[in-house]
Amino acid sequence: MNFSYSEKVVTLQKKVINFMEEYVYPNEKVYQEQLKQQKTRWSDIPPIMDELKEKAKENGLWNLFLPESEYGAGLTNLEYAPLCEIMGRSVIGPEVFNCNAPDTGNMEVLVRYGTEIQKKQWLEPLLAGEIRSCFSMTEPDVASSDATNINTSIRRDGDEFVINGRKWWSSGAGDPRCKIAIVMGKNDPTAPSYEQQSMILVPLDTPGVKIERLLPVFGYDDAPHGHAEIVYENVRVPAENILWEEGKGFAIAQGRLGPGRIHHCMRLIGLAERALEDLSKRVLSRTAFGKKIAEQGVVQEWIADSRIEIEQARLLTLKAAYKMDTVGNKEAKTEIAMIKVVAPNMALRVLDRAIQAFGAAGVSDDFNLAYHWANARTLRLADGPDEVHRRQIAKLELRKYQSADLAAIH
Incomplete structure (x- = not known):
């Protein structure tokens, strides 16, 4: 194993370090102060975040996490590691570069398993930083560390799927820019244990989707990102919203x-x-x-x-x-x-x-x-x-x- 960094990575390292020192660290308190000035902590995004994102784009420091050069910087995991480390020094750092969870994982899912229509509708706006997303997997009523326990149902009904269940710790769902959830649930309880689950795309404005509360972490609410408890009650989405295919969740x-x-x-x-x-x-x-x-x-x-x-x-x-x-x-x-x-x-x-x-x-x-x-x-x-x-x-x-x-x- 050779852990020395290529010239490309060393150049990006210097750029990310300089960007963090010039723009991110000095604006951490600005971000918090602007957040306090919002009408509510969940209504608007501190303006400094969009300013920093535009600067990151201008500097070619955008979507560095994606190995696919069609969408990202074409970096391997080993090449991305030192850059991600630098971003992680600040709470606001990853979002500035559009390299923050859960959007990174959701974008990777769409790149790998999404249809062309799904990519056009959801991946492209996420890549551009125009919208945010959440990942709705964990449930309050089961030990979700064993994903086979998940109870939320995803039932086929003609050209639609009907979703019923309760999720929590759906991080990012409090953000006013959060428009889409990837929901994991069971579509066939009779199938083998690891083939019962599916994942499906659910727009948060779909009838039947209700954010019941935003959960604090050790007293911190993580606004405007947040960690939501969401109820899905008879939520209907088109069958083409399924990711990959049924049973692949x-x-x-x-x-x-x-x-x-x-x-x-x-x-x-x-x-x-x-x-x-x-x-x-x-x-x-x-x-x-x-x-x-x-x-x-x-x-x-x-x-x-x-x-x-x-x-x-x-x-x-x-x-x-x-x-x-x-x-x-x-x-x-x-x-x-x-x-x-x-x-x-x-x-x-x-x-x-x-x-x-x-x-x-x-x-x-x-x-x-x-x-x-x-x-x-x-x-x-x-x-x-x-x-x-x-x-x-x-x-x-x-x-x-x-x-x-x-x-x-x-």
Whole structure:
């Protein structure tokens, strides 16, 4: 494996770093202030976001996540990793470049499985940043970490499908620009376990779609993005809204979640890097008990452990990206599962040390550490909880030895 970056990637790295320093970091507080000035936190988008998006487009830093050169920058997962990491240093960063979840995963689904009509109607506006989308999979009444539990029904009725069910944590549905949901449900409960589910495109203005509430995360509402609980009651959409074909929902989910998981990990590494920078600057600038806080042995251990853990997580992320590029997402599932466990836990540890170094200021809204911690903590659940990934890793590890002559082991 060669993890050195090509000239193309190094050039893009410099451009993204410069863009972040010139435009994104200075406008993080502007974004929050404008959000507070809206009539409601869900009615309008802070104007600075559209300004930043236009600048990103002008600088050729748009849709970098898509490997298909027809739609994106034509970068591999390994090439995209260092760029995604830089964007992840800011909460608003990914959206500025149109590289934010859940739109990235939804666009990838439409690229891979959408019809030409579906691409024209939904993919193109998403690529242009004109609309937003949500992914409606998790349900409140079942353990959704096992996707075969999903109860929402997608029933064929002539030239239409009828959808009934309740979803929650449909991230992005609070955004006034969110126009389309990808909904996962069961179309045939009698089929084999992994062929019962389908995915279908549901415009949010379809009769019967009701956003009941927007769920806070550790007290943060994530406006105007939001995480919605949505009821689908006798929702009718044309049969051509099905993605791929009936019974392929689980297969689509596996294809969608691989890149989504690793993108989260890339962003978390950037987040941890920024937290370590903040920690280091803070302890160098403060004095306690007659010496710089940075001179305390325990603080130096925090810094050393953080650097070690970030580097370990980055290398595992790059290995996973390399395998996805060379042998495909299915063959890379062990590495994807491992990094999905490692990266959020690493980021939480680094953020916790930074919060400790900042003292009471670390848990306030004056700095972003508490909000970053809340975001990182959700990623031990999103796209599959740690326990499910560990279970898969263990099963794949044990499979290597199931046919071995156990008597020969010594």
